[in-house]
Amino acid sequence: MKVKTVNISEINENSVKTVNVGDKDISIFNVEGEFYAIDDMCSHAEASLAEGEVFDCKIECPLHGAEFDLKTGEAVTLPATRPVATYAISIEDETIYLEMEENA
Numbered sequence: 001m002k003v004k005t006v007n008i009s010e011i012n013e014n015s016v017k018t019v020n021v022g023d024k025d026i027s028i029f030n031v032e033g034e035f036y037a038i039d040d041m042c043s044h045a046e047a048s049l050a051e052g053e054v055f056d057c058k059i060e061c062p063l064h065g066a067e068f069d070l071k072t073g074e075a076v077t078l079p080a081t082r083p084v085a086t087y088a089i090s091i092e093d094e095t096i097y098l099e100m101e102e103n104a
């Protein structure tokens, strides 16, 4: 299922926007013009990854510093051990769409 989100102009380069889809908060990062979408909630505890810092296409959790690969969602450093979900993005007419599971 394709879910319409925001216009690309709403997410400046090297910034992030969190959108709500169903019961999930999903953060869409613009890293040097490339967009990546991941679950906003850290897989370790309750923290918003949108509030962390991005470097080398990874997001560092603001609470305990675990890093996640924005492309794959993989937890690359402790204390997180589980990945966060990622979502495929498509852009049509400058609008960002997320590819979600049917039941999301």
Ligand code: FES
Pocket: 042, 043, 044, 045, 046, 047, 061, 062, 063, 064, 065, 066, 078, 079, 080
């Ligand atoms: S809540 Fe993210 S590393 Fe602990």
